[in-house]
Amino acid sequence: MAIRLDASDSNFETAFRDLLSMKREVSDDVDAVVRDIIEDVKTRGDDALYDYTAKFDRFDARPKGLRISQEEIDAAVAKVDPDVMAALVLARDRIQSHHARQMPKNDTYEDALGVKLGSRWTAVQAVGIYVPGGLAAYPSSVLMNAVPAKVAGVERLVMVVPTPDGTLNPLVLAAAKLAGVDEIYRVGGAQAVAALAYGTDSIAPVYKIVGPGNAFVAAAKRRVFGLVGIDMIAGPSEVLIMADKNNDPDWLAVDLMAQAEHDMAAQSILITNDVDLADATEAAVERVLTTLPKAEIAGASWRDYGAVIIVPDWKVGMMLANRIAPEHLELAMDGASDMVDKVHNAGAIFVGHFTPEAVGDYVGGSNHVLPTARSARFSSGLSTLDFVKRTSVLECNAMNLREIGPAAVTLARQEGLEAHALSVAKRLNMG
Amino acid sequence: MAIRLDASDSNFETAFRDLLSMKREVSDDVDAVVRDIIEDVKTRGDDALYDYTAKFDRFDARPKGLRISQEEIDAAVAKVDPDVMAALVLARDRIQSHHARQMPKNDTYEDALGVKLGSRWTAVQAVGIYVPGGLAAYPSSVLMNAVPAKVAGVERLVMVVPTPDGTLNPLVLAAAKLAGVDEIYRVGGAQAVAALAYGTDSIAPVYKIVGPGNAFVAAAKRRVFGLVGIDMIAGPSEVLIMADKNNDPDWLAVDLMAQAEHDMAAQSILITNDVDLADATEAAVERVLTTLPKAEIAGASWRDYGAVIIVPDWKVGMMLANRIAPEHLELAMDGASDMVDKVHNAGAIFVGHFTPEAVGDYVGGSNHVLPTARSARFSSGLSTLDFVKRTSVLECNAMNLREIGPAAVTLARQEGLEAHALSVAKRLNMG
Numbered sequence: 026m027a028i029r030l031d032a033s034d035s036n037f038e039t040a041f042r043d044l045l046s047m048k049r050e051v052s053d054d055v056d057a058v059v060r061d062i063i064e065d066v067k068t069r070g071d072d073a074l075y076d077y078t079a080k081f082d083r084f085d086a087r088p089k090g091l092r093i094s095q096e097e098i099d100a101a102v103a104k105v106d107p108d109v110m111a112a113l114v115l116a117r118d119r120i121q122s123h124h125a126r127q128m129p130k131n132d133t134y135e136d137a138l139g140v141k142l143g144s145r146w147t148a149v150q151a152v153g154i155y156v157p158g159g160l161a162a163y164p165s166s167v168l169m170n171a172v173p174a175k176v177a178g179v180e181r182l183v184m185v186v187p188t189p190d191g192t193l194n195p196l197v198l199a200a201a202k203l204a205g206v207d208e209i210y211r212v213g214g215a216q217a218v219a220a221l222a223y224g225t226d227s228i229a230p231v232y233k234i235v236g237p238g239n240a241f242v243a244a245a246k247r248r249v250f251g252l253v254g255i256d257m258i259a260g261p262s263e264v265l266i267m268a269d270k271n272n273d274p275d276w277l278a279v280d281l282m283a284q285a286e287h288d289m290a291a292q293s294i295l296i297t298n299d300v301d302l303a304d305a306t307e308a309a310v311e312r313v314l315t316t317l318p319k320a321e322i323a324g325a326s327w328r329d330y331g332a333v334i335i336v337p338d339w340k341v342g343m344m345l346a347n348r349i350a351p352e353h354l355e356l357a358m359d360g361a362s363d364m365v366d367k368v369h370n371a372g373a374i375f376v377g378h379f380t381p382e383a384v385g386d387y388v389g390g391s392n393h394v395l396p397t398a399r400s401a402r403f404s405s406g407l408s409t410l411d412f413v414k415r416t417s418v419l420e421c422n423a424m425n426l427r428e429i430g431p432a433a434v435t436l437a438r439q440e441g442l443e444a445h446a447l448s449v450a451k452r453l454n455m456g
Numbered sequence: 457m458a459i460r461l462d463a464s465d466s467n468f469e470t471a472f473r474d475l476l477s478m479k480r481e482v483s484d485d486v487d488a489v490v491r492d493i494i495e496d497v498k499t500r501g502d503d504a505l506y507d508y509t510a511k512f513d514r515f516d517a518r519p520k521g522l523r524i525s526q527e528e529i530d531a532a533v534a535k536v537d538p539d540v541m542a543a544l545v546l547a548r549d550r551i552q553s554h555h556a557r558q559m560p561k562n563d564t565y566e567d568a569l570g571v572k573l574g575s576r577w578t579a580v581q582a583v584g585i586y587v588p589g590g591l592a593a594y595p596s597s598v599l600m601n602a603v604p605a606k607v608a609g610v611e612r613l614v615m616v617v618p619t620p621d622g623t624l625n626p627l628v629l630a631a632a633k634l635a636g637v638d639e640i641y642r643v644g645g646a647q648a649v650a651a652l653a654y655g656t657d658s659i660a661p662v663y664k665i666v667g668p669g670n671a672f673v674a675a676a677k678r679r680v681f682g683l684v685g686i687d688m689i690a691g692p693s694e695v696l697i698m699a700d701k702n703n704d705p706d707w708l709a710v711d712l713m714a715q716a717e718h719d720m721a722a723q724s725i726l727i728t729n730d731v732d733l734a735d736a737t738e739a740a741v742e743r744v745l746t747t748l749p750k751a752e753i754a755g756a757s758w759r760d761y762g763a764v765i766i767v768p769d770w771k772v773g774m775m776l777a778n779r780i781a782p783e784h785l786e787l788a789m790d791g792a793s794d795m796v797d798k799v800h801n802a803g804a805i806f807v808g809h810f811t812p813e814a815v816g817d818y819v820g821g822s823n824h825v826l827p828t829a830r831s832a833r834f835s836s837g838l839s840t841l842d843f844v845k846r847t848s849v850l851e852c853n854a855m856n857l858r859e860i861g862p863a864a865v866t867l868a869r870q871e872g873l874e875a876h877a878l879s880v881a882k883r884l885n886m887g
Contacts, residue, residue, distance in 0.1 A: 109870055112863035119860070123573055126565075132557055141807070142554055142821055147800050149834045163871050196870055232833040251689065254834030258682065276882055282875040318874050365849055369578050376572070376851035379883055383876040384852060387864040390573055391848035402663040403580045403685030405846040415836040417822035418796055420807035421815060429550070432543035433818040439540055439627055440594050443749050444713040445814040451707055452810055 026307065027293075027331030032341050044332055045348065045399070047292075059215040059244040066219035071227050077216040082158070084191035086211055091227045093193065093209040101195040102202055110199060113164060116388045117203045120172045123390035127409035128176065133418070138425045143418035148178035149254070151229070152412060153221035154206070155236035155246075156197055158187035158213050164200035165386060169393050169407065170236050171204035177412030182206050183231055185221060187213025213238075218245035222253045235411065237394075256411060257404060260397040261290035264382055265351035265371075267342055268306075269358035270299040272378065277302075278309035280355060283383050285326035286319040292330040294349065296342045303333045343367045350401040353382045372401045427453055457738065458724075458762030463772050475763055476779065476830070478723075490646040490675040497650035502658050508647040513589070515622035517642055522658045524624065524640040532626040533633055541630060544595060547819045548634045551603045554821035558840035559607065564849070569856045574849035579609035580685070582660070583843060584652035585637070586667035586677075587628055589618035589644050595631035596817060600824050600838065601667050602635035608843030613637050614662055616652060618644025644669075649676035653684045666842065668825075687842060688835060691828040692721035695813055696782035696802075698773055699737075700789035701730040703809065708733075709740035711786060714814050716757035717750040723761040725780065727773045734764045774798045781832040784813045803832045858884055 030040050065073040071091065078086045089097075105113075133143035154170045156162065167184070174182050184201050186194070188211045201209055210228055212220060218238075224230030233254035234246060246255045264284035268277055281293040297303050310327060314320045336342040343364065346354060350370035358364070361377045368374055372395030375382050386393045394407035421429070430449045437445035449455075461471050496504040502522065509517045520528075536544075564574035585601045587593065598615070605613050615632050617625070619642045632640055641659055643651065649669075655661030664685035665677060677686045695715035699708055712724040728734050741758060745751045767773040774795065777785060781801035789795070792808045799805055803826030806813050817824045825838035852860070861880045868876035880886075 109866055112866040115860065115863045116867065119567075122567070126563055127575065129560075134557075136550075136553070136821070140820070143796075144558065144822075144839075145796070145799075150800065165867055165871065251829070251831070254831070273882075276879070279875050279879040279882055283873070283879045286873060286875045313875070313878070318872070323875060362851065365574075365576070368576075368847060369581065371847050373848040373850065376849060377853070379854050379857045380850055380852045381879040381883065383868060383873075383879045384857065384861060384864050385848075385850050386876060387867045388860045389571070389850040389852075390567070391575075391850055395848075396845075398682070400682070400685070401845065401847070403845060406848060408575075408846065410841075414827075414832065414834060415839065416799060416802050416832070417804040417816075417826075417837060418807060419804065419811055419816050419820040419822055420793065421811045421820075422808070423810050426810045426815065429546065429819045430815060432546045433815050435540055435543040436547065436596055436818045437814060440596065441749070442714070442717060442814075444710050444717045444744070444754060445817060447744070448707070448710040448714045448812040448814045451704075451710055452812065 027327050027333050029303070029333050029335070031335040032345065033337055041345065047330060055240050055244050059241055059248060062215040063219040063245060063248055066216050066225065067223050070225035074212050074216055074220055074225060074227070077214060078212055081214055082187050082189050082191070086191070091210045091212055093198070093211055097193065098198050098202055098209065101193045102199045104195045105199045109196065113168070113200055113203055116165065117168055117172060119388055119390035120168055120392070121176060124173045124176045124392070124409045129410065129413065138428050139422070140425045140429065141418070141420035145416045145418060146413045147416065148180065149233045149412050149414060150179070151181040151183065151231040152179045153183045153185060153231040153234045155217060155234060155238050155242055156184055156186040157238055157242070158189050158194070162186070162194050162197050164196040165393065166237060167197055167200035168204055171201060171206050173392065173407060173409045174412045175205045177409045179412050181208070181231070183221065183228070184209045185212050185217035187211070187217070215241045215245035218242060218249060222249035235407070256394070256407060257396060257400070259394070261292065262287045263292040263351050263397060264353040264355065265294045265296065265346055265349055266355040267296045267339070267346060267358060268302060269297065270302050271359060272302060272357050274302065274305035274309040275313070276378070276381070277306045277357065278313050280381050281306070281310060281327070281331070282313055282317060282323045283381070284353070285323035285331065286317065289322050289325040290330065291326045293327060294332045294334065294351070296334045296336055296345060298336050298338060298342065300335055303335060307333060339364065346371070350399045352395045352397045352401065355380070355382055370402045372396045372406050431455070458758050458764050460734070460764045460766070462766040463776065464768055472776065478761060486671050486675050490672055490679060493646040494650040494676060494679055497647050497656065498654050501656035505643050505647055505651055505656060505658070508645060509643055512645055513618050513620050513622070522641045522643055524629070524642055528624060529629050529633055529640065532624045533630045535626045536630045540627065544599070544631055544634055547596065548599055548603060550819055550821035551599055551823070552607060555604045555607045555823070555840045560841065560844065569859050570853070571856045571860065572849070572851035576847045576849060577844045578847065579611065580664050580843050580845060581610070582612040582614065582662040583610045584614045584616060584662040584665045586648060586665060586669050586673055587615055587617040588669055589620050589625070593617070593625050593628050595627040596824065597668060598628055598631035599635055602632060602637050604823065604838060604840045605843045606636045608840045610843050612639070612662070614652065614659070615640045616643050616648035618642070618648070646672045646676035649673060649680060653680035666838070687825070687838060688827060688831070690825070692723065693718045694723040694782050694828060695784040695786065696725045696727065696777055696780055697786040698727045698770070698777060698789060699733060700728065701733050702790060703733060703788050705733065705736035705740040706744070707809070707812070708737045708788065709744050711812050712737070712741060712758070712762070713744055713748060713754045714812070715784070716754035716762065717748065720753050720756040721761065722757045724758060725763045725765065725782070727765045727767055727776060729767050729769060729773065731766055734766060738764060770795065777802070781830045783826045783828045783832065786811070786813055801833045803827045803837050862886070
């Protein structure tokens with residue numbers, strides 16, 4: 026049973042604040058280990074990668090080398106069921122066309138004074154994608170990270186993926202192939218992140234590293250941040266469902282559990298203006314938990330972090346939703362489309378009864394890498410923009426420098442920066 | 457004297473790599489101190505802020521309170537010389553109109569299947585701007601941080617600025633007023649960052665913190681990152697000037713020194729295809745250093761980190777420039793406009809003989825907060841985009857869920873996520 030709150034209760038604000046400030050992060054003490062691994066990879070390069078792979082993934086990668094060959098990739102991909110391949114292609118194509126719309130346009134113009142200004146976008150030239158091995162090896166995440174990079178024009182897209190016991194994951198390789206990944210290496214953990222950041226004989230360094238990973242990978246990304254760019258450090262997943270009485274409790278229950286089955290620290294919240302729906306949905310959750318393969322994980326998540334909040338109306342409901350700033354927001358009420366404009370803080374919105382969040386995880390077209398832990402208040406999901414950067418361009422001629430330059434000289438002198446002042450003044454014969 | 461490299465020398469690659477990997481960061485051991493300050497502000501709130509202000513800024517802020525009143529602001533602004541005020545207004549207006557063009561547009565559309573997709577942009581609702589006190593208190597930086605935030609639609613823009621000995625800086629307050637800052641507090645250091653992130657009785661928390669600061673401020677921003685958003689952590693400033701023989705060495709010399717006077721760890725590099733120009737510019741630098749108020753800082757920067765690189769042609773020059781990925785790039789050669797497209801990695805480009813970098817620091821209109829330490833390979837300067845975030849919107853109806861849903865069910869089952877599969881399948885009467 027999740028906790029139940031009622032926005033009309035006198036102690037609601039305190040209980041809601043407690044919900045907001047719930048710590049769901051597992052705080053492993055991994056940073057010291059990660060620091061040593063990074064130093065080792067910096068110093069010993071490939072040898073360190075082979076040693077950590079033997080230790081953590083239990084196989085010797087030396088005979089085949091770190092790079093997964095095209096033959097290995099093709100052989101693995103050939104094993105994928107055609108139906109699954111077709112589903113991956115559908116997902117890839119939809120992600121591609123949505124993310125193509127996100128590509129920013131250069132903007133070059135002359136202002137009223139004749140000064141030329143411009144914003145030029147260029148792709149990050151080399152990007153690394155971390156793909157987890159084992160249980161969390163999701164081909165959909167490979168697509169969500171790799172397709173936008175290629176849409177942006179990344180020239181060299183490098184994937185690293187641990188292969189426990191040396192076993193390749195055909196689906197992950199198929200997704201990488203479909204997305205156009207250029208190089209794939211059988212290495213994971215902090216050592217893979219270090220290799221991407223610093224380079225080794227086998228793996229040339231990249232400029233930016235994206236993709237999900239465990240606590241070691243997250244700590245390594247934090248450590249190399251600055252030397253290379255990184256994406257967000259994702260926390261446990263969350264969904265907030267806002268639903269009125271016109272809903273099938275069974276649908277809502279599986280939607281809540283779809284989030285909960287990811288992780289015992291995931292969070293599923295239902296906000297409703299109907300107590301009967303709340304009761305029916307909670308009962309439906311208990312039923313679905315009796316059949317779900319991941320019932321243990323989903324049940325723990327629901328018990329420890331799940332919440333059902335009763336609100337008097339959608340005005341209060343939306344205020345709470347904006348304070349929660351959920352990663353995923355399902356709007357399952359009459360007039361859902363009209364509610365979209367009232368959402369200020371959310372990673373992604375799923376509108377109406379026929380848009381379960383899971384459709385967005387795979388084939389909606391928008392990205393499933395989204396801001397967690399209330400960070401939708403200040404950040405966005407992964408997009409094509411994460412793989413480009415902007416260079417500003419400024420061009421004055423003698424005439425318009427004469428118009429705007431004196432103000433620069435004035436301000437530079439106020440700031441005590443005489444060489445700044447002189448670099449304008451000399452060109453204006455001012456001194 | 458800066459170091460001199462020649463791209464035609466046999467040992468050039470090694471020397472150039474050394475130049476690229478030069479450490480220019482001052483690595484203070486401040487993190488433990490900062491951690492304690494943040495904890496103290498979290499626990500004791502305003503009392504902690506008053507105590508640190510008494511300790512570090514040498515005055516008791518209790519009588520007037522932490523917030524700088526409108527009367528204090530108006531009184532300080534009244535002291536600013538009208539010429540300086542006019543220069544600030546010119547800068548503000550030019551920054552405003554350039555950044556207005558950067559505002560992203562919502563994109564809502566229906567795809568071929570009838571699925572509705574959207575990208576909605578909304579402003580970060582509350583933003584804090586850190587403004588350094590003392591020597592580095594630049595009104596131009598206030599404008600560069602605050603104007604884009606207001607252009608983006610930030611509702612609550614909060615500035616924190618240390619006021620050593622209680623003394624207000626009229627120019628900084630004038631810039632804040634012109635930019636439309638909503639609240640200003642007389643507090644600085646890690647304690648100000650902690651207050652913005654966690655909130656105190658006097659200062660309500662914000663969602664994102666931007667602006668430059670010393671090592672303590674940078675460490676505090678790193679620590680609160682995740683709870684709130686932050687901008688980049690800026691390193692020492694850099695300029696790369698590419699110049700042919702048709703240049704006035706005196707102009708180039710002051711441009712190089714304009715960067716060097718910022719900081720002993722700043723870096724100024726000249727790339728030229730003309731040895732005589734290199735010699736003449738180095739001589740001109742020595743001359744300007746005899747008169748510059750900040751000659752000690754600029755001279756140390758030039759001696760320790762400055763470089764002059766001789767290249768056989770601009771093809772080699774541009775390859776080196778893209779590897780350096782400078783914060784500022786001046787193109788001062790014939791046909792400079794045509795070279796812009798060959799630049800892949802740079803924060804900002806200043807084109808031609810009449811666009812010294814300093815004009816961009818103040819009145820060009822583009823932002824002067826730019827990626828340092830080679831991070832232009834993967835990141836961009838500050839822009840309106842830093843103050844908005846994107847929410848994706850997805851809406852399927854029963855019909856188009858039937859078209860794309862089965863692929864989602866297939867992929868969810870491959871990933872072992874049965875509740876994901878069910879949340880689509882139940883709506884399709886598939887299970």
